[in-house]
Amino acid sequence: MQGALRSTLWLGFFAAILAAWMVMFAMSTDMDLDLLGRPGEMGAAMAAMDPRMPMDMPMARFGPLFAMWAIMMAAMMLPTLVPTLRAYEDLMTSANGTRAGWLGVLAGYSLVWVGFAATIAAVQLGLLFGGVIDMLGIAKSHWMAGGLLLVVGLFQFTRAKEICHGVCHSPAMYYLGHWRTGLTGGLRMGLGLGAFCVGCCWGFMVLGFVGGVMNLAWMGLATLFMVLEKLPQIGHVVTKPMGFVLIIAGVAVMGWPVLTGG
Template structure:
């Protein structure tokens, strides 16, 4: 066997082993998880890279998907907006919960849980964000009908943009945010406190985990309307910030400054247009 072939083989094996270490003993689940997340990001990127036309006629397969995903709310309606939010929440929120999923995976090495219950837990978590996508898509369609967001999902009103920024900043200091963030930062304590056995219990636990995560992040997610729901750079930045917030040491440092920054930014956005030139 040529040396370069052996090197390639070893490189691939190393990558597989590295992936398996992310969820020890659950390499297949880890592969499926990250494949789903990367697929969501890839579709969102494609939606930006290839603008759609004005007609669905004659389109099929990937072309039909691109048309649905790259046209405006006015052209494609609620269903496509909902699909976009599903992709956004999968791409942004699933990675932020991975430390919790890995913590639960550690419990599968005991009699308390297994691979199936881990998959059910993830499904429960994603169910909450599916519900959020339903509501967020409705809000976007409604705002679009009122002329308050443009075809890219970006606010056309400086008052709306400022209000979203200020609200998100104030929420950083709320008791609910603190309680939800504490649960996200201590997943083992969360699981031990709310433990329910069996697959049904795992699903309920996933729902509770999703609700806690929603309590942490909903206000930051709605900032998508400020920069545009299809702004991948802002989406990536928001994902990083929400992930860092859930790390105990880093979260304690950035939570308050982030809140102050958002309040100041929102106030500036609201007041600036009223200032004399």
Template structure:
């Protein structure tokens, strides 16, 4: 509570709007899981969003898939970067820079993940066209599931993952190493932070195709794991074990698929 009080000081509207958006994204994603929607919620905009999970990705088209992935990116990834956001806000408050650089940082960060949402939506639509994903964006191909699990597991041990994770775990060092003042500087730092965060998490995010892109349990678990990875005291303890688990899971899936095919 004390941390939130310090963070909100002088920037209350900005942070309430940002995290209100995150909560709204989670709320819409939750509502999209519900078959029976109250009549009071049947307004045009929300009704459209709720309809996205009731058609296949191929039928709904790229636009609908993009909205779904954008909501997922905002709901899952913004909370994982909270320590970095807090650090940047504290630096700017100490310098008396106001809230504009912080707002620009947030905008730059979100922009990068919206770019990922574009790529993921294109991938989902293409996979749907080939009949490789179900109506809820879940892979129906065991080989694809196995390969995605192996990819995510192997990436946990890559140098790029390590470098990006180190930057996320040391936000103070990251910001001072690339510091640029003002709103323009904040936007550039936001894009750089978003790129680093993307470098940490893109492979884990693609596992949504294994669990289902509308699977709230997966979203919550993945958000928690990616948040913990970015904490210096915890991240070093879970990155490698998570990688081993994913590699073993992928190998088992591929082995069972091969046995089934032979039989």
């Protein structure tokens, strides 16, 4: 019975991830974007639209943007939760954990990222109406794009990143220090773990404004890296190298207009 319940819950978990990616792909197709977020004729026309024009443009309204970001959070962040949920399972027998607690961890973690989705949707609207990004969420300035790459790259070397990554990388230690039983206990731990995860990974969401928030290739690469960051065996050795890569990319992007005379 317990084995069947475990299998059902894990299958539902992975089905939710697959569904989120399928929805993102469908949204990208509807917006006439390829896997790199590059627009076709219709997508280019959408990107050039003025958000202040008196017409219904979903990407200029909070509701559709929030829904898009919430689905994106499910697609990108649920895969990174696998080691955390596995760590909870390892403690279920010795620490009186339950499947309800497992679901609580998942729910708490998801609630935090839904809150982040609301925040970044509001940020995107502010940037859009401020003329900083276009309708597809792509930075209009090389300086803006390069600056974001630099900021996120430098963040990889900060104490805040080290602390937040330490919790994400070793969730068992967090459980041991904050263990609560039952659904409510799991929910509380999930909220805490989600907060540390946002602190660890926010930068990779913000970088969507560099290549476009609907760039599925970027989303896939970012998801892969964040999963690697949380793996116990290698997570601690990939954080700083990625920081160097992002810093170099930021300098290159900001220097490109100078080199080309653009």
